[in-house]
Amino acid sequence: MSRRTSQDAIPDTREERASYLNAGQGLGSWLLTHDHKRIALLYLISITFFFAVAGCAAALIRADLLTPEADLLSNEGYNRAFSLHGIIMVWFFLIPSIPNVFGNFLIPLMIGARDVAFPRLNLASWYIFMAGGLLTLAIVVMGGVDTGWTFYTPYSSTYSNAYVIGALAAVFISGFSSILTGLNFIVTVHKCRAPGMTWGRLPLFVWSHYATSVIFVLATPVLSITLLLVALERIFGVGIFDPALGGDPLLFQHLFWFYSHPAVYIMVLPAMGVVTELITAAAHKRVFGYWFIAGSSIAIAVIGFLVWGHHMFVAGQSPYASAVFSFLSIVVAVPSAIKVYNWTATLHKGEILLDGPFLFALAFIGLFVVGGLTGLMLAMLAIDVHVHDTYFVVAHFHYIMVGGTVSAFFGALHYWWPKITGRLHSDLWSRVSAILIFGGFNMTFFPQFLLGYEGMPRRYHVYDPSFQVLNVMSSVGASILGLGYLLPLTYLLWSLRYGKPAGPNPWGATGLEWSVASPPPKHNFETIPLVATGPYRYPLEADAPDEGEGEKEAERV
């Protein structure tokens, strides 16, 4: 039925001219735009670029780990490769990925606004982000940094002789972009909702971005200050973290994880919001437990601030503090579990379309569940003492951040692509790439759980030959995963030219973003909509579908 609606609604030329893509031509109209949709595209292009750079570093790492000896890279080179991979993936891809692309594009459309609250600030955030990103690239060209993305002291503050200051500055700068984006989203959600768009009617995507924004605003400054302190120690020898100067190296870890644990939720909450939308749209059914899902986003954001010590069970913090952090880490798993169970219940009695976006959502859920449950294992003190700082941890957080967030990112890209570009993409190929990514991912990272339990520490360039078989499996999986990531690039770009026009609502989904043309007009809504119902107004009673099903669905749209 989606195809039919699309044919009914091929945009006429007048509408076409009014779309945000056509309002203003030339590079200048993009680089100086205040339109949240165009800024979202600027982010999309730039983070895709950073994803590719960090992906190349990952490819180098996996190629090097094919053998237990140091052959492809030197020890120095390897340390630089994983540091670069981590820093760029975390700060220049994962953290901005969903919020800055899809949050930017969709939040105003979803709440019935013409733009975010501060459009100019929004553009400024992108420039700040790019400044940080380009500085990082400059550092790479100059020779890179070897501290890992965690910048542990006193290695980073005293011992490393790489370009630590430059890397610190790059991350410091990009932090402002996060803070400003978070601020912008919070004010937008508070102030720019269309009449009738009450808090209880917000799509859950918006709730999860609201929760994320709170973390952006509260956690990022702590990171910025911490990095500044490392720089002070490194440049002026002020004793803060280096015990030889009278400092305390554990202080750094406390401050760093006080930001970086919540940052994990910055990466995963928006993904959860995406998956909620994808699941209800595919199931054509109201989401199960709206308030539980919305509330769990807020709960995650709040409790997420209280668990940082689970990164330090063997670092030398008090064992009783460790016990408390272990307990709180179990508590923070509850809201995540609530979401997963609610997604499952949403599928019950749905009318599920097994399309590409849905498969990406399933991939997210499957991988996130594995990542989350192994996280629970890591929260257990006696288990963590063994597997901390091994490949078990590497596998765990890749399941969450790559398996989870990146799958959701691709799901979002496929689901909203018709809205963003006005074109339909190939459903067959999107399903193929979802399956490829899911399979390749598991093959890459599952062996790493075993490697970790067997005792292979992370950041090991030279390793015991008994680990080779699993490492080779992982590297083979990574090449499949790489293919899975490259594939969408081809058919999505292809669709720009050859894809059928999408029409306003190709999925037959609810939500204000689907009520406007695809691509949306420059100012989103000609008249601001009046919202009278909650989100996901799929019928509560559905009959067993019969021959007339097509008609009925068309009516609902």
Added chain:
Amino acid sequence: MSPSIELWPPMASEYAGRVDLLIASFGALVALLSAPVFILMAFFAVRYRRGRRADRSHREDRNVWVEVSWSLIPFVLVLGFFVWSTKMFLDQRSPPENALTLTVVAKQWMWKFQHPEGAREIDELHVPAGRPVRLTMTSQDVIHSLYVPALRIKQDVLPDTYSQLWFIADRPGVYALRCAEYCGTDHSEMIGRFIVQRPEDYARWLARSGTDEGLAERGGKLFVKLGCSGCHGPASPVRAPSLAGLYGSVVPLEGGRVVRADEQYLHDSIMLPNKDVAAGYKPIMPPFGNLIGEEEVSQLVAWIKSQADAGRAQP
């Protein structure tokens, strides 16, 4: 190590077996908790595929009781494991009194071990089987982490701080020992061998490694050589506290605080004497932080500890 694939790491202690049991049982629980999700999702996706006939009446979009039960039941089950694992962890933090104490100094990129009898080794750690062993560890530079997979334990090793690790290795054999905390260029080559020997073999090994000088005696010699005795010695012209009986006593500090003189306090008194100044004395002791390494400090500490029973002479 053989180049073949090992699916389960070797075990050198009874504790390692307990960790394996914990993770296996907990793994079973989480599999149980997640199985419904995987099974139901697949089942629903097939059963309620769009266009397929199925009973879709009485759809629900909320149910508080269901929500509460699927939040609380898993939580309570997991709490049982929390208690189990936390107890194991806390036990693993309190070494028995009679433990054999070895000192460990980590530096980029090697491990140095000292036995109380004086034997010293690099990147190899010999321990007697069946006897509690306590490692007192510190780093000469950045943070490292001593990890013995066969014992299922690790502990970060920090500069200027003593951290501890204890275990009873009961299965003689040769196992891997690795640095688990990233520490710079050759981090992955900061590895060694952990050798568990039957007590008689260990005794023989100690004898063979040929030192007639224990750790404390070596410390005593240093105490003279570095000029410590010039101030701290009984006939010294300078007013400095006697170190006999210091270890384990309660020391009043300048400014009113008191501390217990443990290994960390002795370490800091030597390396950074101005951090805590003993009450009633002038802060004239020179800092030795830049003059001696952590190994020497551990020898001095061992010597001061050996004087613990001498009874504290009051100045």
